[in-house]
Amino acid sequence: MFSNLFREQSDERATMVLNPVISKLSGKLVVLASASPRRLEILRNAGLRFEVVPSWFKETLDKGLYTAPHEYAVETAKQKALEVARRMPIKHLKTPDIVIGADTIVSVDGMILEKPVDKHDAYRMLSSLSGKEHSVFTGVAIVLCHEKENEEVDYQLIDFYEETKVKFADLSEDMLWEYINSGEPMDKAGGYGIQALGGMLVEYVHGDFLNVVGFPLNHFCKQLDLIYNRCTSSSDQESASARLSKSSPHPTSVLTQLPHNLTDQSSQSPSSSAKHNSSASLRPNSPPASQTHHTHGSPSFSPVHKAKKEDGDSEVSESSRMLVNSFSKDRGAEIIGSDNTALPLIPSRGQVIELNVAREDSEPKREDLQRIMELMDGFKASKALFTASKLCVFDLLHRSPGLDSAQMAQEIKASVKGTECLLEACVSLGLLKSKDRKCQKPVYENTDLAVRFLRSDASYSLHGYIQHCNNTVWPLFSHLESAVLEGSHQHEKAFGKKTNDLFQDTYYNNQEIKLRFMRAMHSIAKVTGKDVATAFDLSTFKTACDLGGCTGAMAYEFTEAHPGLTVTVFDLPAVVEMIEHFRPQHKDNRVSFVAGDFFQDELPKADLYILARILHDWSDEKVHSLLSKIAQTCTPGCGLLLSEIFLDEDRKGPCRGLLQALSMSVGKQRSAAEYTLLLKSHGFITAHVRHTDNLLDAMLCIRV
Numbered sequence: 001m002f003s004n005l006f007r008e009q010s011d012e013r014a015t016m017v018l019n020p021v022i023s024k025l026s027g028k029l030v031v032l033a034s035a036s037p038r039r040l041e042i043l044r045n046a047g048l049r050f051e052v053v054p055s056w057f058k059e060t061l062d063k064g065l066y067t068a069p070h071e072y073a074v075e076t077a078k079q080k081a082l083e084v085a086r087r088m089p090i091k092h093l094k095t096p097d098i099v100i101g102a103d104t105i106v107s108v109d110g111m112i113l114e115k116p117v118d119k120h121d122a123y124r125m126l127s128s129l130s131g132k133e134h135s136v137f138t139g140v141a142i143v144l145c146h147e148k149e150n151e152e153v154d155y156q157l158i159d160f161y162e163e164t165k166v167k168f169a170d171l172s173e174d175m176l177w178e179y180i181n182s183g184e185p186m187d188k189a190g191g192y193g194i195q196a197l198g199g200m201l202v203e204y205v206h207g208d209f210l211n212v213v214g215f216p217l218n219h220f221c222k223q224l225d226l227i228y229n230r231c232t233s234s235s236d237q238e239s240a241s242a243r244l245s246k247s248s249p250h251p252t253s254v255l256t257q258l259p260h261n262l263t264d265q266s267s268q269s270p271s272s273s274a275k276h277n278s279s280a281s282l283r284p285n286s287p288p289a290s291q292t293h294h295t296h297g298s299p300s301f302s303p304v305h306k307a308k309k310e311d312g313d314s315e316v317s318e319s320s321r322m323l324v325n326s327f328s329k330d331r332g333a334e335i336i337g338s339d340n341t342a343l344p345l346i347p348s349r350g351q352v353i354e355l356n357v358a359r360e361d362s363e364p365k366r367e368d369l370q371r372i373m374e375l376m377d378g379f380k381a382s383k384a385l386f387t388a389s390k391l392c393v394f395d396l397l398h399r400s401p402g403l404d405s406a407q408m409a410q411e412i413k414a415s416v417k418g419t420e421c422l423l424e425a426c427v428s429l430g431l432l433k434s435k436d437r438k439c440q441k442p443v444y445e446n447t448d449l450a451v452r453f454l455r456s457d458a459s460y461s462l463h464g465y466i467q468h469c470n471n472t473v474w475p476l477f478s479h480l481e482s483a484v485l486e487g488s489h490q491h492e493k494a495f496g497k498k499t500n501d502l503f504q505d506t507y508y509n510n511q512e513i514k515l516r517f518m519r520a521m522h523s524i525a526k527v528t529g530k531d532v533a534t535a536f537d538l539s540t541f542k543t544a545c546d547l548g549g550c551t552g553a554m555a556y557e558f559t560e561a562h563p564g565l566t567v568t569v570f571d572l573p574a575v576v577e578m579i580e581h582f583r584p585q586h587k588d589n590r591v592s593f594v595a596g597d598f599f600q601d602e603l604p605k606a607d608l609y610i611l612a613r614i615l616h617d618w619s620d621e622k623v624h625s626l627l628s629k630i631a632q633t634c635t636p637g638c639g640l641l642l643s644e645i646f647l648d649e650d651r652k653g654p655c656r657g658l659l660q661a662l663s664m665s666v667g668k669q670r671s672a673a674e675y676t677l678l679l680k681s682h683g684f685i686t687a688h689v690r691h692t693d694n695l696l697d698a699m700l701c702i703r704v
C-alpha cells in the first residue's frame with residue numbers, strides 16, 4: 001500500500017524533476033545516514049541508488065536552544081549527516097559524494113514529540129494529539145563532500161525542512177491502548193505511523209504525506225535539481241548555495257572543512273558523539289547551532305589526515321605511504337606514521353590501514369613488505385599465544401613472577417630450549433616482560449595485557465576463548481583451502497567425525513569439550529556483555545529471556561545495567577547442568593536458568609528476547625524457524641535484542657567478521673541492514689542499531 005501510494009503521488013514529479021537528478025547522481029557515492037526503514041523505502045522506490053550508513057549521532061540536542069521546532073529537526077538532521085560524512089573516510093576508507101540525513105518530529109501545543117521511550121510515553125504523546133491538528137516537520141540535510149588535492153575535505157551543507165499538518169480524530173482510551181499495544185508507535189515520531197494502523201487515527205493531512213512518513217521526497221528532489229541541474233561545476237558551489245537560499249523557502253548552506261584534530265568528532269563512539277553539536281565541533285568559537293544558519297565561508301582548520309581516496313583509473317604516482325588511523329572510545333583518532341607504528345595485524349572496526357604501493361616494478365618500500373610479512377607471520381603469533389596459554393605460562397608467572405626459562409621449563413614439564421624460545425617470542429609480542437640479570441639468563445613477568453586478559457582467573461580472562469581457538473578454530477582453519485574449494489565447513493576433516501548439529505554433536509557430547517566451549521562463550525560474554533547490555537534504554541522491559549545464553553555471563557550484565565529487569569537464560573540441558581561452574585560470587589536472584597532446546601521446546605515468556613551471537617551460526621532455514629518461533633511467542637511491543645558482529649554495508653569490514661565467515665559454518669555474517677530485513681520478515685522492526693566499538697554490535701527490534 002505504501003509503495004503504491006508513493007507511486008500515485010510522485011510519478012509526474014519524477015519525470016519532471018527526479019529523473020534528470022538521478023542521472024546526475026549515477027556514479028556518485030550517495031549515502032543515506034539513517035536507519036529508518038521508511039526513508040530507505042521512499043528513496044529506493046524513487047530509483048535512487050545509495051548506501052545506508054546509519055548515523056551514530058544521538059538525538060539529544062537541547063530543545064530549549066531553538067526558537068522554532070523545525071530548527072531543532074534541521075539541526076539534528078545536520079548532525080546525523082555530518083557524523084556519517086566525517087566517519088566514512090576514516091572508518092570506511094571512502095569519502096562519499098553526498099550524505100543525506102533527516103529527522104522527523106511532531107509538534108503540538110509548542111511541544112516537540114520524538115519517538116516514545118515506552119508505552120506510557122506513547123500514551124502521553126497520542127493523547128496530546130487526540131482531536132487536534134498538529135505539525136509534522138522533517139528536517140533534511142544534504143552534505144556534499146569535496147575532496148581536494150591536499151587531502152582536505154570540504155563539506156557543503158544544504159538543509160531544509162518540510163511541514164505537513166495532520167488532524168487526529170478524538171481517540172477513546174480503548175483505541176489509544178489498542179494502538180499502543182500493537183507496538184507500532186515505538187519507533188515513530190509522535191508515537192504513530194500514518195502509513196499503517198496509525199492511518200486510522202487521522203482525519204486529514206495537509207501537505208506532503210511522505211514528509212510525515214519520514215522523508216519529503218518532492219522537496220528533496222527540487223533541492224537536488226537546484227544543486228545538480230542549475231549549477232554545473234564545483235566552483236559554482238558557493239553561488240549554488242546562495243541561489244538555494246533565495247529560491248527555497250528553508251535551505252541553509254555551510255561550506256566547511258574537517259578539522260585536523262579529530263579526537264572529539266570523527267572517532268566518536270555513539271555515546272560520546274551526543275555531547276557535541278555541529279557548530280561547536282565544526283567551528284570551535286561559533287555561536288550556538290541555531291545562530292549558524294545561513295553562514296557561508298570556510299573556517300581555517302588544518303588539513304585532515306585521512307586515507308586518500310584513489311581515482312580508480314589513474315595510476316598511483318605517490319610514493320608509498322602508510323597511515324594507520326586508530327580509534328577507540330578513550331583515545332579518539334590517532335594518526336600514526338610508519339616510523340612509530342606497531343601495525344595491527346587484523347584491523348578492527350575503526351582501524352584503517354592503507355598502503356599506497358607505488359608502481360608495480362619500483363623498489364619495494366619497507367612498510368609494504370612489513371605488512372605482508374606481518375600477515376604471513378600472523379599464524380605463528382597466534383600459535384605462540386595459544387601454546388603459552390595452554391601451558392599455563394601466564395598463570396604460573398602470576399603466581400611466581402620472575403621465573404627464568406629453566407625454572408619455567410621445569411614447571412611446565414617442557415624442554416628448556418623450547419621454553420626459552422616461547423618466552424622470548426611472548427616478550428616480542430608484548431605478552432611478557434623480561435628482566436636481564438648479570439651473567440645469568442633473564443627472568444620473566446606478565447605484562448599488563450597478560451595480567452588482565454591471559455590469566456585464567458582474571459575477571460576479563462580470554463583464556464577460555466583462546467583455548468577454543470586453539471582446539472577448534474585452528475584445526476578448522478588448517479583446512480581453509482578445502483573449505484574455500486568446497487564452500488563448506490571442514491569439521492569432518494578437522495575432527496574426524498560428521499556433524500549434523502555442531503553444538504550437540506561436537507561441543508556438548510564430551511564433558512571436557514563442553515566445558516571448554518562454555519568457558520570460551522563465557523570469556524566473550526564477559527568482555528562484550530556490558531557494552532551490549534548498556535547499548536539501549538531497556539527500562540520498558542521487565543522480563544528478558546537470553547536464548548542460548550550459556551553460562552549467564554551476558555544475563556548478569558543485563559541485570560546489573562537494568563535494575564528493573566529479570567533475565568531467564570534458556571539453553572540446552574547439557575549446558576544448564578554445568579552452570580554451577582560459572583556462578584558469580586555474588587549470586588543475582590534476578591538471573592535464572594531454564595533448560596530446553598530453542599528449536600524444539602516452548603520458549604519462556606518474556607518482554608524482551610536476547611539473541612547474542614546465535615544467528616550467525618545457523619543455516620537460513622534454522623534462523624527462520626527460530627525467528628518465527630520468537631515472533632509467535634512475542635506479543636506486539638515485545639523486544640528482540642540482537643547482538644552480532646555487523647558487517648559494514650559494503651562488506652569491506654570489519655575484518656574480524658569477514659575472517660570468522662571463513663570458518664564456513666552453515667551460518668553467515670550479515671550487515672545491520674541485512675539483519676533488519678531478516679527481522680522485518682518476521683514482524684520485527686528495527687528501532688535502534690548500535691555499533692559498540694567492542695567485539696559485538698547490537699540492534700533493538702520491536703514486534704509489531
Ligand SMILES: Cc1cn([C@H]2C[C@H](O)[C@@H](COP(=O)(O)OP(=O)(O)OP(=O)(O)O)O2)c(=O)[nH]c1=O
Binds near residue numbers: 055059080105190194
Ligand atoms: C509521524 C510518523 C513518523 N514516522 C517515522 C519516520 C522516522 O523513521 C521516525 C522518526 O524518527 P527519526 O529520529 O527522524 O528517524 P529514525 O530514528 O527512524 O532514523 P535515523 O535517526 O537513523 O535517521 O518516525 C513514521 O514512520 N510514520 C509517521 O506517521
